[in-house]
Amino acid sequence: MRVQNPSSNAAQRSSSTSPSSSTPTTKALPPSRSNELVPKPTDGFESPASRSRQPSKNLLTGDSASQALATPKPGTPATPAANTISPKDIPAADWTVFVHLNADNNLEDFGKDDLNEMEAGGGSIEGKLNMIALVDGGTRKDADGWNTSSRLMYVTRDPNNSSKLTSKEIAVDPSSDLGKMLAKGEIDSGSPEVLRAALDYVQRNTESKHYMVDLWDHGNGWKGVSYDDNPNSSIDMPELQKALSGLPQKIDVVAADACLMATVEVADTAKAAGADYLVGSEELEPGTGWDYKDLLGRMNKLFAGKEPVTAEQMSKAIQESYAAGPRDNVTMSVTDLSKLDGLNSKLNSFSDALVKAGGLQDKTIRQAYDKSLRMDDADQMDLGDFAKRVSNSTKDTALKAAADQLVAELAQTTTAKSAKGADSKWTAQTGLTIYAPKGGVDAQYKQTGSAWLNSHWNNVIKTYNATRVS
Incomplete structure (x- = not known):
């Protein structure tokens, strides 16, 4: 992925929060971080590969992380100091939105701005919504309350709508796993x-019926999310699945204020972790990301009603808020993970029909594959657009039927309203992309623990370099 060159007027803010000249205009990864994986093999899945970054270390022991993440130890909240709040003083709420705000990278300026937006939007709503953010700063520190150290924060309303950060730091018990991590001043948000430690601590020490996790940072689809420049780490999908699984309470909604996260593979991961909905963008997000002031205004209206607020309503509030934003907000979709098994079943049938018809060595199928809508990461292809192109071009009745059934199932599983931008191609997007390389398949795609390993789509993409059959 590439960082787009900012124009002279791009991403300007108030004087106290104006991004530096190096601040990106999108949440695309810098070129040096765009793909942390090994070079792609040339012949399907045959070439072995290992991760280019070292395995993450257990922050408490220094040992390599095990296959199963340990459950963090709960702790007794510490007595709060000035401008802090004890977890026991955070009121019970119907929903908790947990923001994993990893700004320890070139998005740091946007991190502070988004905290300001959360405060301007009202922050937490007593008895209804708790907004809690694990904030990891980078190199910046200013008089308005942004800090280079890492903090767990209870987001509250700023009555003056100022540039200052007025939310309270949550007093974390220093004997807890999270407390030991925070005591170092710098956390690895890519771990x-x-x-997991932050979510476990929040769930054990505050009370809520439902949870949304907002992964705020760079995103790279199935390759990873939450890229921390100190110590140059990120969370891949098997790691994300483990981090979100087996907590005291389930995560209802996995959302990503990050690029390229509305993919079949990320959806598979979120479902495997027990979530009900995935919210994300097929394409790049602008550096400004979500408009949290607008989003919290919409959530306030939801919680003003008498009926309980559902995971679907929370998810669609994000989508609708994003759709109301600028033209850079090209895509945002909501995927109902309760319907993902049906989608994957249709994807398997479609994949089997593709392979039977010659796979990606069939001329008609290859043309549809090559011409389908692709994202800033050209290996990410809109799944529905590809299926429609196959249906419209093939003379194989079985393949056409399988393609049509997949399109219909996709429309029931995911919705996409934010089709914007000057280029009319965005009207073709259907809500989820899938890994679709033009060449060899990256061996990392079959990493142990990946939720999509049994998908029949794997049989399709490895035919790109197969012996030609037509």
């Missing part, structure tokens, strides 16, 4: 153990 699944940090994410």
